[in-house]
Amino acid sequence: MNNSILHDCKVIKVFNNNVLLVSEDDKEKILFRKGIGFGKKTGDIIKSGVEIEKIFTIEDKTNYANFKELINYADQGIVALSEEIIAMISNELQEELDEKIHISLTDHIVFALKRLENNEEIENPFLVETEILYKKEFDIAKKAALTIEKATSIYIPDGEVGFIALHIHSARNKGKLSNTIKYNFISNSIIEFLEEELDIEIDKESLDYARFLAHIRFVIERFVSNNLIKNDLIPAIKKQYKSSYKIAKKSVKIIEEQFSIKVTEDEIAYLAIHIERLKQTSNKIH
Missing domain, CATH: 2.30.24.10 (CAT RNA-binding domain)
Known part of the structure; x- marks a missing residue:
């Protein structure tokens, strides 16, 4: 490049x-x-x-003003380190990134290092989901973390790697980090609902869990982009997985409330299949 x-x-x-x-x-x-x-x-x-x-x-006037403000208060060495990381990310992806990453990622790294220096690590509630759904971004974020560690001698925990991965994902998707976080929040909420409803503990390392997260993400994206699918197996699924279908109907209310949409029976039926798999591979709490 x-x-x-x-x-x-x-x-x-x-x-x-x-x-x-x-x-x-x-x-x-x-x-x-x-x-x-x-x-x-x-x-x-x-x-x-x-x-x-x-x-x-940086073309956008607001972004540029924010960048100028950032470089006025931030340590210049950390700004330079962040820019080197952004160049690495762009090269790894072979993509041009949204210009907001020069503000958002740099600002995050600046304050993350201050927190970590003061032993104030922030728990990342989306860590597992981020690693599964955005594997490429997560792998690049690990390289970024190693670069930061080498330059500062400050250990970067996995939670921070997850946050960096979200910034990378956002920069690949026109800066829509808020939607990324919202998707992860919804996935978390549905998982918590299922664990309570089914009285199970879902294995966060399992392939079924990874598939389920990906499915939830794709359900939301299909509705946001109005790219709906057809499921000809609805009658068979409702009959064979009666209990899971009922739970799927309840769980999609979380999606419906967050995005003000109505999830179709086609999607609910597919979701029921994933729930059935989770039931079979998860451990009963009692």
């Missing part, structure tokens, strides 16, 4: 030897390349044609 600078750039801020904030053609951009900032200072010129590993531009 190498790029060339098209016009001469003026250095606005030197974050470290690898990350610069510059002005190019009346636009401020973040440049990442090993050694690009070595010996540079504000006002220096980076000549056109110089090869750069990653060039990021």
Whole structure:
């Protein structure tokens, strides 16, 4: 993903030897390349044609204002570290990321490190779901955590890895982190409902659990995108899995309330199959 600078750039801020904030053609951009900032200072010129590993531009005025505020209060070394991680994420995914990640992920890393330095670890209630549903993002987040650990000597726990993975997922989906968190909250709520209703303890490491989470996610996404499915097995499922079908009808009320939608019988029937599997592979509490 190498790029060339098209016009001469003026250095606005030197974050470290690898990350610069510059002005190019009346636009401020973040440049990442090993050694690009070595010996540079504000006002220096980076000549056109110089090869750069990653060039990021923050176009939205609100995002840019927030970024400027962030770099004014945050440790410059951590901002640079975050930008190097964002470049790594983009390279790993071979995708351009939503520009908000320069604010959201950097801000998260800044305050996460402060919390961890003070032994204030925050529990991540979506950790298991995040690792299952967004495996690629989670694997990249683990690499990001190792980079942070190497640079700061601060251990990054799995909960924080999960939070970083959510930021990565959000950046791949036009910054819709709130929906991601909402999906996970709904999945958690349905699992808790099923465990209480069925008096079982669901194995969070099982394949059936992973399938169930994915199914809930896809149910929501299909309704949000109005891409409904047809299930010709409804009569057979209602007959064979009568109890699970009734519980599925109850559980979808959580989805209906959160998204103000009506879940169809087609989806309920498929959900009943997953619930039946969970019943068979989970342990009775009493």
